[in-house]
Amino acid sequence: MGPLIQQGILSPEWDMIFAFIIGISFGFILEQAGFSTARKIVGVFYGYDMTVLRVFLTAVVTASVGLLYFNYLGWIDISLIYINPTFIWSAIIGGVLVGLGMIVGGYCPGTSFAAAAIGKIDGMVFIGGLFIGVFFYGETYDFLFKNLHDAGNLGPVTLYQILGISSGTLEFFFLIFAIFMFWMTIVITKAFSNRQFKY
Amino acid sequence: MDSRNTIKKRYYFITGILFLLGAILLVLPHRDNKKELSPEDLLLAIATQDRFYSPEDIAKLIISGDPSIQLVDVRSSEEFTAFSLPNAINIPLANLLDKDENGEYVWETFLNQDVKTNIIYSNGTVYANQAWMLTKRLNFKNNYVMEGGLNAFFENIMLAKKPLVSAPQKEIDLFNFRKAAAMYFGGGGSVSTVSSDSKPIEGTPVKTKKKEAKSGGGC
Numbered sequence: 001m002g003p004l005i006q007q008g009i010l011s012p013e014w015d016m017i018f019a020f021i022i023g024i025s026f027g028f029i030l031e032q033a034g035f036s037t038a039r040k041i042v043g044v045f046y047g048y049d050m051t052v053l054r055v056f057l058t059a060v061v062t063a064s065v066g067l068l069y070f071n072y073l074g075w076i077d078i079s080l081i082y083i084n085p086t087f088i089w090s091a092i093i094g095g096v097l098v099g100l101g102m103i104v105g106g107y108c109p110g111t112s113f114a115a116a117a118i119g120k121i122d123g124m125v126f127i128g129g130l131f132i133g134v135f136f137y138g139e140t141y142d143f144l145f146k147n148l149h150d151a152g153n154l155g156p157v158t159l160y161q162i163l164g165i166s167s168g169t170l171e172f173f174f175l176i177f178a179i180f181m182f183w184m185t186i187v188i189t190k191a192f193s194n195r196q197f198k199y
Numbered sequence: 200m201d202s203r204n205t206i207k208k209r210y211y212f213i214t215g216i217l218f219l220l221g222a223i224l225l226v227l228p229h230r231d232n233k234k235e236l237s238p239e240d241l242l243l244a245i246a247t248q249d250r251f252y253s254p255e256d257i258a259k260l261i262i263s264g265d266p267s268i269q270l271v272d273v274r275s276s277e278e279f280t281a282f283s284l285p286n287a288i289n290i291p292l293a294n295l296l297d298k299d300e301n302g303e304y305v306w307e308t309f310l311n312q313d314v315k316t317n318i319i320y321s322n323g324t325v326y327a328n329q330a331w332m333l334t335k336r337l338n339f340k341n342n343y344v345m346e347g348g349l350n351a352f353f354e355n356i357m358l359a360k361k362p363l364v365s366a367p368q369k370e371i372d373l374f375n376f377r378k379a380a381a382m383y384f385g386g387g388g389s390v391s392t393v394s395s396d397s398k399p400i401e402g403t404p405v406k407t408k409k410k411e412a413k414s415g416g417g418c
Contacts, residue, residue: 168229171221175221183214
């Protein structure tokens, strides 16, 4: 049956409508999960609040388990789902930079908008910085970032293809890892929440 | 303390469910949902005649050097070597569904893309139609059939019959075009030189570009 647009059940014009609905819901859920607070986001780094990790891990687990079961039941054709191509070097370097930015700024791009939407000034400042960064990147792309941007293109690979195992096997091990992480978050939070650098 | 215990209980419960879901995935067989065309849709596609290109249309496209068409010859390779239309590629009907070691269709890069329009031909229409039906069934895009095949191509173009003097202008124009086309393909009446000088040309597979990345997700 799905994906609805790729299978021609819905016309591509619905893309924007879905994007709008999903975007609004995503922002709402971010806000409800408490991600519009910088303290909560940097909490992962300092160890006193692991909500971010737990929420995102829950999202990944739900989506991946759901997709695999939907595929098995024939409700969705997983081979038609768009997979972002992996550019390994820009992914690593960009990932490190985004991580640093999250510790320093207290937000990631999505949550900064959620924060700005409920009137947080730091969220708005963060968005300002985001635009400056985008501008800088765009203006210097040709002579600074182009090589990095195009390097190490692995194409739309998936982890189970690289490892040469079935998607179900990978998902099983991922779930074991996720369960371990969930329990670890409890331990870590307990260990660090008593320390006195909460601010 | 009680509420703490219920929370812990809940965690154990969720852990159990997650583990169970994972374990089921571990033993579920892999399932490929690659969609084939449903019989109803196939019937509808067969009933409509919009898969056909007339020999004149094809002659026009070849003469104008249209880069957006790809002629696909589904006859045997001997027949193909003996004669083929300019720039055609040879995919013998018997090899159409060949798979490589990864289980992918060898010819899919040619037969399933949206850059070039494939026009399948054989001597008549039957084999070309069979090839077209196979591609249609596999939901491959952009495949068409030369109406009447090479036989019609020769009959209509190389051996075009002069219409009566009293025939409508349209028919006379068509005849003139056929005549001119026949000259392009090697002179009216003589049928042996259509592409006698050109060796069977290996086409280059059209790599279909993946759709452009939509704005990435993430938080």
